[in-house]
Amino acid sequence: MTEINHRIADHPIHSIFLERWSPRAFTGEEISQEELLALFEAARWAPSASNIQPWRFVYARRGTEHFASLLETLDEGNQRWAKKASALVIVLSKTHRLTSAGEVRPAYTHAFDTGAAWFALALQAQLAGWHAHAMAGVDRDKAVRVLGVPEHHRVEAAVAIGRIADPSTLPDDLRERERPSQRKPIGEFVFEGRFKAD
């Protein structure tokens, strides 16, 4: 049994799965281009159906002209804390692929594959001393406009990347929630042989 961050793994796993979590308190320091590219490098090596690599990332580093425009695509509730991130990333997926016959067809696994890529980025961030916090709270229409997203692409989520700060830097309501969360037991979502409905 492994316990880290008040999280207990019932089966033996690598500590990084318990160490990774999604804080909101960030220091507001800058991240270098090289450090950020290393996180995308990890995403690059994610697996995908037929190796189509449907993930796309649009990023803005703190201290650059793009940071404010990416920040404004987030819901207000997320802007409150994500404004202290070192980098903001909009995660998109390419929803269609070109067949060898030149036809445009839906790419069934675009979201699944892109989920794998974002998580590779999150684990690499953790290993490099950063934290990555995903956000579904994005104004997708605004993101499409602001980022110039072409058709056949879906805005999946945003990610705030930062160096973790003391929870005391957060407003009261967010500070109360600032802790690693727990999980359902495996028996509630893993089934042998046949699906078990809730």
Ligand SMILES: Cc1cc2nc3c(=O)[nH]c(=O)nc-3n(C[C@H](O)[C@H](O)[C@H](O)COP(=O)(O)O)c2cc1C
């Ligand atoms: C796709 C996705 C969307 C999320 N959206 C938000 C969000 O809009 N705002 C937020 O504060 N956290 C968001 N989260 C963070 C989750 O609440 C968090 O990952 C979850 O509670 C598990 O906690 P942990 O990541 O700390 O282990 C999101 C996470 C994921 C993966």
